[in-house]
Amino acid sequence: MSKAVVLTRLGVLATTVLGRDPGLSTPEEYARVLAPAVNGDTNLLWLTQAAIAAVLPLHDDFERFRRDAALNGAAAAIGRQVARSSRVLAPNRSVQIRIATDTVIVDVHHTARTGLATGIQRVVRQTIQQWNSKAEVELVGWDSSFTGLRHLSEPERQNALYGSVPRIARPREWVLTIPFRTTYILPELAIEQGRTDRISCLAEFSGNQTTVIGFDCVPLTSSETVGEGMSAAFAKNLSALAHFDRVSTISRASATEYAGWKRMLSGAGLAGPEIEPLLLPSVAEEVSADDFERAREQLLSGQSTGSDAPLVVCVGSHEPRKNHLAVLYAAERLWLEGVSFQLVFIGGNGWNGAAFAEQLARLTNDGWPVKAISAVSDSLLWSAYRLAYLTVFPSLNEGFGLPVGESLSAGTPVVTSGFGSMKEIAAAGGAIFVDPRDDDDVYRGMRAGLLDEELHARLVAEAAELPSRGWSDYAAALWQYFVPQSVAPESERPASVT
Missing domain, CATH: 1.10.1200 (Non-ribosomal Peptide Synthetase Peptidyl Carrier Protein; Chain A)
Structure with missing residues (x-):
């Protein structure tokens, strides 16, 4: 140097x-x-x-x-x-440096670079879109070796906000952003070792206010349902969060998981962060008439039962935790009984999804009305919720379970697991609860949702009466919890040091 x-x-x-x-x-x-x-x-x-x-x-x-x-x-x-x-x-x-003081640093490294639109990315993007107009917010990512934070390039920023420019090259020249006397917000899951090791040190020694959205502890509580190495990586994430100030969990069920982890920290002489649940919102997005018609053609065409058969939608990646094999079992049993409906899975491939792909191919080859669609647009997703007669989400464990709330906000009843965050979301109505570990109970729930017209009508009415709470409400409440009042407005802050 x-x-x-x-x-x-x-x-x-x-x-x-x-x-x-x-x-x-x-x-x-x-x-x-x-x-x-x-x-x-x-x-x-x-x-x-x-x-x-x-x-x-x-x-x-x-x-x-x-x-x-x-x-x-x-x-x-x-x-x-x-x-x-x-x-x-x-x-x-x-590398040159800049010290960011009296501001809010939002670490969206993965969201800024990925083409994925999983539940975590959707939460991050919806939240930071609401914060984007705040002058004191700076979106940051990491360098390629995870040695430090850097201001996002404009394409990365657009991808972080809207998912519109994925997988772009990192800038060759960059300036290290060092947060000092700031609020550092981590709204996504950080599992890269270099990243979590440095975040841990920052949280313990830098004096910055450190805050994070806590999605779930699935890699610990349901480790058999996640990919190899994920549990170890998540443990490193938790070792960093042990030094954070505040965790806002996305449900009370998730808060229970994090609270259990926090209690264990006392054995290491650590107090752990403050934990506060803030339930994610569920608001149906508008879809244009043209987009809705295109979605109708894509979702309902080419089925042997005809496009007028009731549509059942299952949203989520095809990994074991989402329990899609149980949905396929229940669907095949219902088709064999002569129940007419068509089934569409919406979501990308996940870890260990080979068994699902094999069963899906078999059913398709046998002529049953089932298909899977990945890399969907928001308009297609929300059209699917509205076109569906019923949605199915019998996950084994979720920090929140966005498809449950989204389906209900679109006015469509859902068959979902009768515990944890999924029951919490649908407790006020609109859902049929099942035991996701009992294939026959998943079958029972789908059968009731499709054939019991009186029950279906009641569930639709219940969904229509559920209170509406938007992303702006969630983002505002999250900001109030994360950002201390000591953060000065723009007019009172000194000029940035570069």
Whole structure:
């Protein structure tokens, strides 16, 4: 690392710590000037190491730096940090830094880069769309090696907000964003090890307010239903969240899971974060007449039973936890009994979905009216909910279960699991509850929903009476919980330091 680069970084650091850049000519001079302010302050020591190295620190690296400062003085520790960061093989040797203060940093790294539109991505996008107009919000991602945060490029920002520009190249040149005296919000699931290790250190030592949306603890409570390695990666995520300030879970059922984890932390001498449930909203999106007709043709055409047969829709990825094999079993049994309906699965392929694909192919080859559609648009999804006579969502475990709320908001009854968040969402009506681990009970629920006209009419009426609560309401409540009142409005904040 060149002397000019390190002096620039020290100048940015001094501007934040001292209120001005004294414009010194050597790192040693900066170290002497910064030492009195930094020495003994854990938050400032974290900031100092991040600024000099141009990486967000790891726990062991920071502890070594902090002990050095305590034993030998901050000036000597800063000097040794400069020397380490100047080595040929040190990461980010030429990266510039900026320190973001008194603002809100929203880490949407995965959402900004993926073409997926799973439940998590839908929650993230709907929420940050509501926050997008707030001047103090900055959307960030990570560099390719997960060493630090960076401001999103404009295409990444558009993809984070709308899912419109997936899988784009990362910018070759980037500036490290170091949050200090900010609120850091993690609205998605972070499972990349480098990312979670640095987030953990940030949460423990930086002094930033750290907050996260807690979706579920499925990789721990139902580890048999997730892909290999996911449980271990999720455990690393939880090790970082142990040092966070606040977790907003997406349901009371999810809060129960996180509360159990938090109680276990006492064995390690940790208090854990504050946990508060905030139920996700369920509001049906409008669909144009043209989009609705196109969806009708795509969803209902080509079925051997005819397009007038009742449509049953099952939304979700084809992984074991979603229990789609039970749906196929119940559907085949009903078809064999002569019940007329058509079944459409909407969702992408998931982990261990080979058995589902095999059964689906067999039923299709046998001429039964079933198909699967992936990579769907919002207009197709919401058209499907409205076209459906019934939806089915017998998941084995969910932090929320968006398809349940979405179906009910569109006025369509749902067959779903009679426990956890799914029962919580549909407790006020519109649902037939089943035991998802009992194939015969899933069959019973689907049969009742299709054949009991009086029951179906009652469920439709119940769904119509459910209160409406939109994403703007959810985002506002989440903001109020996550962002302390001390975050200054734009007019009262100093200019950004670059």
